Amino acid sequence: MADPHPLFDLSGRVALVSGAAQGVGRAMSLAFAEVGADLMLADLNEEGASQTAREIEAMGRRAIPVRCDVSAPDQIRSMFARLDSEFGRIDVLANVAGGEVSLGPPEDADLDTVGASMQSLVIGRFCCCQEAGRRMLSAGKGSIINIVSIAGLTALGRGHTPYSMAMGGVAQMTRELSTEWASRGVRVNAIVLAQVLNPMLKERIEADPRMEEQWLRGIAMGRLGEPEDVKGAAVFLASDAAQWVTGVLLPMDGGNLAMNAGATYPGGPGITG
Numbered sequence: 001m002a003d004p005h006p007l008f009d010l011s012g013r014v015a016l017v018s019g020a021a022q023g024v025g026r027a028m029s030l031a032f033a034e035v036g037a038d039l040m041l042a043d044l045n046e047e048g049a050s051q052t053a054r055e056i057e058a059m060g061r062r063a064i065p066v067r068c069d070v071s072a073p074d075q076i077r078s079m080f081a082r083l084d085s086e087f088g089r090i091d092v093l094a095n096v097a098g099g100e101v102s103l104g105p106p107e108d109a110d111l112d113t114v115g116a117s118m119q120s121l122v123i124g125r126f127c128c129c130q131e132a133g134r135r136m137l138s139a140g141k142g143s144i145i146n147i148v149s150i151a152g153l154t155a156l157g158r159g160h161t162p163y164s165m166a167m168g169g170v171a172q173m174t175r176e177l178s179t180e181w182a183s184r185g186v187r188v189n190a191i192v193l194a195q196v197l198n199p200m201l202k203e204r205i206e207a208d209p210r211m212e213e214q215w216l217r218g219i220a221m222g223r224l225g226e227p228e229d230v231k232g233a234a235v236f237l238a239s240d241a242a243q244w245v246t247g248v249l250l251p252m253d254g255g256n257l258a259m260n261a262g263a264t265y266p267g268g269p270g271i272t273g
Contacts, residue, residue, distance in 0.1 A: 004035040007241040011036030014087045015238065016079075018070050018128065019097030021048025023198035023227045024147060028094050029063075030055060031231035032238060038062040040083050043097065044069055070097045071120040073127045080131040089139065092238045093132035095125045095146045095170075103159035114162040121166035122173065129177055133186060141185040143238050146174050148190045150253055171249055178247030187246040189237045194218070194253035196225035213269045220255030222267045 003009070015032045019025030020041035026048075029039055033056040041056075041063055043049040049065035056063035064086055068079045083090060098121045102113045129144055136142025151160055152167030171190060178188040195201060195215045201224075205212045216222060233252055236242050251257050259265070 004235075005241075008035055008235055008239045010092070010235075010239060013037050013091035014039070014083075014089050015092035015094065016040045016042065016083060016090055016128075016132065017094040017096060018042040018068070020052050020065070021045035023096075024193070024196060024230050025094070025096035026052050027227035027230050028096065028145075028234045031235050032092065032094075033059050033061045033063070034231075035235055035239070036061070037092065037238075038087065039064070040079070040086070041065045042068040042070065042079060070095075070124040070128065071116070073124070076124065076127045076131060080135075084135075090132050090135050091142055093128060093142070093144045094234065094238075095128050095144070098125075098147075098166075102162060105159060106161040109162055114165070117162040117166040118169065121163075122169040125170055126173055129173070129188070133177065133181060136186045137181065137184050139185075142187070143242070144177070144186065144188045145234060145237050146170050146188070146190040148174070148192045148249060150192055150194050150251070150256055153192060153249065154257065174249065175247055182246050187237075187242065189242070189246060189248045189250065191230060191233050191237070192249050192251045192253060192257070193230070194225060194251075194256040196227060196229070198227065216269050218256050218259065218261070219253070220259045220263070220265050222265065223254065225252065225254060 010032055015037045017025050017029045020029045021043040029041055029052050038061050041049045041052055046067050053063035053065045066079050068075050148171050149167045151164040152171040174188055174190040230252055233250055
């Protein structure tokens with residue numbers, strides 16, 4: 001593998017990625033390793049995180065898998081204590097892991113379910129940002145990347161209200177932290193995702209194939225995302241190439257947010273010519 005351009009080189013840096021066992025978290029972990037970073041890999045799926053670690057170690061980088069429930073602040077703090085002992089630094093935090101999506105009419109939503117979404121996606125991610133931020137502020141530099149769904153910026157309907165509320169919180173948390181910490185060297189950005197194929201999404205498509213056609217109506221590029229699509233944006237935001245970039249909510253959505261809800265495009269579902 002050729003050496004990365006110096007602006008994108010993460011050699012000598014340490015990244016912590018949650019949700020590293022599969023999907024977007026795994027892709028981001030591999031991307032950081034490919035440009036030189038060592039990693040701590042957090043996930044409830046211990047075997048999946050260990051497999052990601054083995055792939056990273058095969059590149060000659062160091063990777064430590066850690067079982068962590070990112071909705072539990074005590075587990076998050078223990079993970080960061082281990083990070084201190086294993087690496088003694090953190091340069092990049094990628095907040096990817098989140099709770100299950102519970103769907104249903106908002107008028108029937110159980111408040112415990114709403115609270116669980118907030119706990120996992122807002123409280124847990126804020127705790128990760130807080131722990132990483134303290135260490136980065138002491139060092140005078142660092143990059144935090146939050147994963148946000150398009151549901152945090154625009155309404156999806158279809159029973160997503162608790163999830164969308166929580167993702168909206170993550171989007172605003174990104175803006176606030178970027179403003180608070182920008183002058184002290186810590187950058188905070190988000191990658192905003194439309195539908196990216198992962199095991200959960202594939203199960204929903206298999207259960208109701210019409211869902212894929214519905215989603216594609218809103219994606220101008222005419223395809224769902226793949227986890228590997230996130231690699232370039234993740235490396236950019238983590239690296240010195242983005243040293244004057246903070247508070248950005250960067251869409252990786254195939255054109256979804258740019259397109260009017262009633263728009264059509266060549267090759268779209270039901271569109272010919």
